[in-house]
Amino acid sequence: MLAEIRKVVARIPKGKVATYGQVAEVAGFEGAARQVAWALHNNSRGIPWHRVLGAGGAIRLPGENGLEQRIRLKSEGVVFRGEKVDLTKSGWQPGAKQTTVKKSPASSKRASRT
DNA sequence: ACTGTGACGGGGC
DNA sequence: CGCCCCGCCACAG
Numbered sequence: 001m002l003a004e005i006r007k008v009v010a011r012i013p014k015g016k017v018a019t020y021g022q023v024a025e026v027a028g029f030e031g032a033a034r035q036v037a038w039a040l041h042n043n044s045r046g047i048p049w050h051r052v053l054g055a056g057g058a059i060r061l062p063g064e065n066g067l068e069q070r071i072r073l074k075s076e077g078v079v080f081r082g083e084k085v086d087l088t089k090s091g092w093q094p095g096a097k098q099t100t101v102k103k104s105p106a107s108s109k110r111a112s113r114t
Numbered sequence: 115a116c117t118g119t120g121a122c123g124g125g126g127c
Numbered sequence: 128c129g130c131c132c133c134g135c136c137a138c139a140g
Contacts, residue, residue, distance in 0.1 A: 019123090020123085021123060024136095031123085031135055031136080032135065032136050033121095033122040033135080034121090034137075035135090035136055035137055036121085037121040038122095038138075061121045
């Protein structure tokens, strides 16, 4: 599954970010946000791990790594809102075209939550 | 085989 | 807004 997770993370366009839960869902491991974090933690080499954030766009990465991530994201043009990222602007939409941004193509309804 | 832990997530207080 | 609890899945001891 590392391949799946890495695959999804690799699909995140520059300047945008995705949450662990989102990556997990897209990868097919809905609800397995921890596995995504685990995957990155154990195998973050070769993938834009810095584009993966926690719920709400919060960097759940402690230490210098977190600072590194934050810097890299800002460098890519990610809109930061305080200590977090503005998912409303830099939130990655899986499947959507970051260059065409027509409208909501598929947009799976997360009726399973709230 | 069991228990503990984690770059998580959401709800409750 | 911060802290606690429960649920989640996979890995390590």
